[in-house]
Amino acid sequence: MIGVDRLTVTFGAVRALREVTLRAETGQITAVLGANGAGKTTLLRTISGLVTPRSGTVSLDERVLTRLKPEEIARLGVGHVPEGRGVIAEFTVEENLRLGAIVAKVPLEEGLAQQYEAFPVLGQRRKQHAAKLSGGERQMLAMARALIARPSVLLLDEPSLGLAPLVTAQLMATVAELCATSDLTVVLVEQNASSALRIAHHAVVLNVGSVVADASAAEVAADERLRQYYLGMVE
Amino acid sequence: MDGFLTSRVVTDILGGLTNGAIYGLVALSLVLVWRATRVLNFAQGAMPMFATYLGMGLLSYSWPYWVCVGVSLVAAFAIGAVTERVLVRPLYGKPEINPIVVMVGYLIILEAFAAAIWSTTPRSLPAPFSPIDWRLGGQPVGLSPFSLFEVVTALAVMGAIVVLFRYTRLGLQLRASALAPEVSRLLGVRVGRMLTLGWMLSTAVGAVTAILVASNFFTGLTPQLMDGIFAFGFIAAAVGGLDSPVGAVTSGIALGVVLQFVGDYLNSNAIILVALAILIVSLMVRPNGLLTRSAARRV
Numbered sequence: 001m002i003g004v005d006r007l008t009v010t011f012g013a014v015r016a017l018r019e020v021t022l023r024a025e026t027g028q029i030t031a032v033l034g035a036n037g038a039g040k041t042t043l044l045r046t047i048s049g050l051v052t053p054r055s056g057t058v059s060l061d062e063r064v065l066t067r068l069k070p071e072e073i074a075r076l077g078v079g080h081v082p083e084g085r086g087v088i089a090e091f092t093v094e095e096n097l098r099l100g101a102i103v104a105k106v107p108l109e110e111g112l113a114q115q116y117e118a119f120p121v122l123g124q125r126r127k128q129h130a131a132k133l134s135g136g137e138r139q140m141l142a143m144a145r146a147l148i149a150r151p152s153v154l155l156l157d158e159p160s161l162g163l164a165p166l167v168t169a170q171l172m173a174t175v176a177e178l179c180a181t182s183d184l185t186v187v188l189v190e191q192n193a194s195s196a197l198r199i200a201h202h203a204v205v206l207n208v209g210s211v212v213a214d215a216s217a218a219e220v221a222a223d224e225r226l227r228q229y230y231l232g233m234v235e
Numbered sequence: 236m237d238g239f240l241t242s243r244v245v246t247d248i249l250g251g252l253t254n255g256a257i258y259g260l261v262a263l264s265l266v267l268v269w270r271a272t273r274v275l276n277f278a279q280g281a282m283p284m285f286a287t288y289l290g291m292g293l294l295s296y297s298w299p300y301w302v303c304v305g306v307s308l309v310a311a312f313a314i315g316a317v318t319e320r321v322l323v324r325p326l327y328g329k330p331e332i333n334p335i336v337v338m339v340g341y342l343i344i345l346e347a348f349a350a351a352i353w354s355t356t357p358r359s360l361p362a363p364f365s366p367i368d369w370r371l372g373g374q375p376v377g378l379s380p381f382s383l384f385e386v387v388t389a390l391a392v393m394g395a396i397v398v399l400f401r402y403t404r405l406g407l408q409l410r411a412s413a414l415a416p417e418v419s420r421l422l423g424v425r426v427g428r429m430l431t432l433g434w435m436l437s438t439a440v441g442a443v444t445a446i447l448v449a450s451n452f453f454t455g456l457t458p459q460l461m462d463g464i465f466a467f468g469f470i471a472a473a474v475g476g477l478d479s480p481v482g483a484v485t486s487g488i489a490l491g492v493v494l495q496f497v498g499d500y501l502n503s504n505a506i507i508l509v510a511l512a513i514l515i516v517s518l519m520v521r522p523n524g525l526l527t528r529s530a531a532r533r534v
Contacts, residue, residue: 050417050421071420071424071425071426074422074423080421082418082421086418086421088414090410091411091414099411099419099424102404102407102422102423102424103422146422149422149423
């Protein structure tokens with residue numbers, strides 16, 4: 001479980017998050033939605049320690065994460081797949097995965113075998129440089145690299161960005177399956193609200209740094225006002 | 236055959252390879268630090284010089300030679316670590332000129348301290364192997380047991396660095412920290428430690444170089460020991476590409492051979508001029524280095 005309590009983040013005079021409070025339950029997908037600049041990425045970066053909040057706390061189960069270094073938070077089991085995916089282009093597919101496995105508790109070979117089974121295309125391309133992968137393959141690599149460490153929490157930042165709808169659908173199905181088969185807590189940041197709401201259990205809508213809605217995914221999806229004003233879902 | 240092996244050309248090539256191995260090591264140590272922390276370390280010669288004084292100075296207390304070498308390496312690791320933590324860390328993310336100014340100042344301070352403590356009189360270090368050239372049919376071949384030792388040591392150090400970076404978990408983390416620090420931290424890599432380790436390794440490579448240079452009968456150990464060598468190593472690193480360890484080492488060796496011919500056939504005063512001309516031409520033609528892929532690197 002990830003708990004965010006009255007989190008405020010400022011960059012100079014700009015207030016990126018204002019008193020944001022939310023919970024991402026264990027074994028569930030919590031979607032964080034909102035327009036560009038709503039503070040979604042800042043929220044994830046604060047959870048994983050890249051951004052230090054001005055006030056408020058982030059906790060993993062009972063443990064307060066605020067002010068720990070990102071590498072220590074990662075070692076506690078928080079996996080973060082950053083926006084733009086962050087695969088290391090100069091590394092081969094396998095080197096990227098080996099890097100992800102640095103903090104893993106299972107043996108490297110076992111972890112690699114698992115990820116190649118889950119994402120067969122990565123197995124076929126294990127010796128290739130990540131620079132040669134397509135956008136969808138890079139996203140898979142970024143996910144596999146986070147998952148090989150067996151995190152208890154997975155933070156996904158705009159996984160659908162720049163992907164074809166079919167690839168996005170496959171990816172979302174993979175996330176949903178992961179969540180259903182393990183106790184993984186997923187925080188899914190998306191601009192593409194409809195595909196996120198399809199798999200999420202819970203949804204939080206941010207607008208200029210504040211929470212404007214916090215409800216089940218079904219309720220958010222059914223709320224005409226939210227859809228129109230904050231999610232840009234106009235039929 | 237004997238005539239060929241003792242010919243002027245072969246002698247120059249062998250002598251050039253020996254010098255080039257040293258330039259290659261200096262270039263490699265510069266690249267290690269540049270890749271990890273984007274700092275052009277102008278004290279790259281002075282830091283190992285200091286470590287060499289600390290370690291090899293124990294020879295006067297009749298400590299065994301190889302123990303002194305070991306102490307020099309440990310001192311180099313320590314100097315590298317302290318320098319990165321205390322002097323360099325506050326400079327990350329600052330304008331590029333800041334670390335340059337700080338490192339030049341550090342160079343001057345280290346050399347002044349060394350002179351104050353140990354004086355500027357050269358101390359001769361015993362060469363662990365004979366520095367007298369082998370002879371074939373009465374003619375020197377341009378290679379002595381010591382210069383062979385220099386080349387073998389240089390190749391062994393370069394090989395060890397390659398194995399460390401390519402094939403080990405630690406090497407993977409060192410490379411990742413240099414290429415993508417933020418992503419590495421998100422994956423649990425302790426990037427700060429990796430950067431410190433990069434400086435430690437680089438200073439240790441430098442100490443190996445400094446000991447080899449100081450063991451040369453004609454130089455001996457002085458506070459300015461590495462100044463000239465640093466210049467050639469720097470040129471080699473710039474020509475080969477500051478991001479490319481292979482490029483730095485290769486161009487170091489090539490530079491050694493070319494300059495040996497220049498010194499022998501032209502004039503030894505022309506060596507530094509030719510070296511600078513090579514630097515200027517290569518910066519005009521391939522500003523990123525001969526062996527760096529020319530595409531901009533995405534960090």
